[in-house]
Amino acid sequence: MDSLKKTQVLSDSAQFDLCDYVNHQKSSQHNLPGIYPATGSNGCTIPLFKTLMTNKCKNDCKYCINQCQRDFTRIELSPDEIAKVFLKYYTEGYVNGLFLSSGVSDTIDNTMDRLIETCSILRKRYGYQDYIHLKIIPGASKDDIKRSMKLADRVSINIEAASADGLSQMSSTKDYNKDILKRLSWIDSIRKRDRRLCPSGPTTQMIVGANDETDSEILKRMEKIYKKTNLKRSYFSGFQPLEGTEFENKTECDLKRTGQLYHADSLLNDYHFKTKELIFDGNGNLSLNEDPKILAAKNMNIFPLEVNNANYHDLIRVPGIGIKSARKIMDIRKNKPFEEIEDLKKLGVVTSRAEPYIKLKGNYQSALDRY
Template identity: 50%
Template sequence: MEIEKLRILGEASQYDLCNYVSLNQENFTSKNLPGIYHTRTPNGCQVPLFKVLMSNHCTNDCKYCINHCHNHFERIKFSPEELISVFLHYYQNHYAEGLFLSSGMPGDADLAMENMIEVARKLRLEYEYQGYIHLKIIPGASYDMIKRVMSLADRVSVNIESATSSGFEELTSTKDYHNDILRRMKWMGRLKKRHPQMAPSGQSTQLIVGANDETDLDILKRAEWLNKHLNINLSYLSPFEPLEKTPLENISKPADNRTPRLYQAQFLLNSYGFSPDELVLDDNGFLFLDDDPKLLWANSHSDMFPMEVNEASFKELLRIPGIGKISAKRIIEARRKGIKFTKLQDLKDLGVVVSRAEPFIQLNRAQQTTLPF
């Protein structure tokens, strides 16, 4: 029965992302180890997490979710002791290196939170587990519950799901966008500011792409707002998946490359100093899917290029296709040491993607030297 619970509640957790990738069913579960999810760290390493729902009982009517309250199937749950036992077995056998725990909401948000808190409390205090814990905040949870969660977890999150309140209302009638979601996110932000040791990895959130009529511009403006006001540097974007026995089962999936393009654009906003108004969009507020948003911007600003690499500021370098934050920093550091760039190979050695950058740069105001092949 425990293995069956793992299979069901592990699969049911798959739509809560903790990885900046498109949904990949094979990444969530396996026949031998249900509940294992392989996430990637910023440096590219894969880390196995035990990722599961505490319960699939839920009184919310989210139209995209298989656990919505109008769906009739067997509802099951883990007790805190059962879940701890399974997780410690996985952890001690090196199957998982951390815990990602979420839950449906069985009528009362604080009741659901209490069970997840008990798991984290016992792991920390009774079993002296000091590894990674990510706990989901149930929409509508009380301030005191959120504070308790943040004292135990490395990362916390509540899913915002939609970029606008009207879009949110298209997806559910049992949750309030401003009260249940945004207010809780602001509470977490304030607690983190007052107590930096709480949830040391901060908070994250998730938006669904393609479940309603929201445009890419809507999504990107919300992502920028979350970064500016709540210090959420990158929001997870979950491409909508039409699931059987949900009200949205006949809605089409978004184009495969829509979510990756949105991630690229979000990086431009949150890490490269772009504003939403600078992005190249179609008349309806959607990104062009055939080209990188940064390349489209550069091609539409021919007056700024070619840019002299030996003179450009850090912010200007970030506008050049093929130059990222790391390579831009390396260029600035090399220039401070008196190094002048005269060959494309010099830039390639610093991590610049010269095949993309070459049309947009010049070196010492001289003709660029091509790479030897």
């Protein structure tokens, strides 16, 4: 099998390692396999070459297309093959970066060595200096993690579940605390000692709906991680039953659920909400239809809020006011107080959402409908 055909198989197998939270593209073009969009922090879409090094894997993750018990063709790309295919795409302008992951074909150490070798070939042999996102294998050595961080702009390790019990429902070959949380802590401590390493910061990914964990449990775990580390972003992969896996008969996760988790996760990570401020139903899950920020706001006793003297912490809790617009408000009102709702709209405030929660110079903008 030639490199292009291998790339098609392995890039499609890599579709479940997320690099984009806006629209999860599930397969790549047959004539240009491996090209997937990623959304940057500025909202721009960046095409990445995303592939597995191999779909051979010793792990028994019951939801995974590459689980060891599944009967299908197993193939592998060498570090040289990946580097050549990627550089062809890069030099022809099809992609702006590499997203590289792998199954565990033999040992974790050997797998990490091949991943690191691929990055080293690109950086040192070919002088490639643009973006690389490298997946860390759970259980990787501290030395291999550091070597990866010297070569990659971003590294990530999939947390997969919110707890050890949650992971045990999906896999018996990984130790949640030792293989994943400990490695996540190592990534953070290595980066804190040398900020030149992994400049884009680490990320993680969780599988949603493959076990019995609730949204509350998921978000409480993420809250703990954000407190302890400088994790940049979390991805939420909605479970899909795949033929030939042990979970092929389980119910697919509603994509509305992962969408709401992204909203709530942003409130924790970017807006510094607490999980106790969020509203969950009797089963511990978020509403599938209502904005988590609006539901949280309706349960707070700080509204309506006077825009002209509110502190930053409270301003960013107003529905319709984002981080950028809150900072603009704080800056502008030093010289001139806001009097008209239209002045806020010009700053990017979604006034249709914000009006019930704010006052301008003591004047209510609209009635707050509490429940």
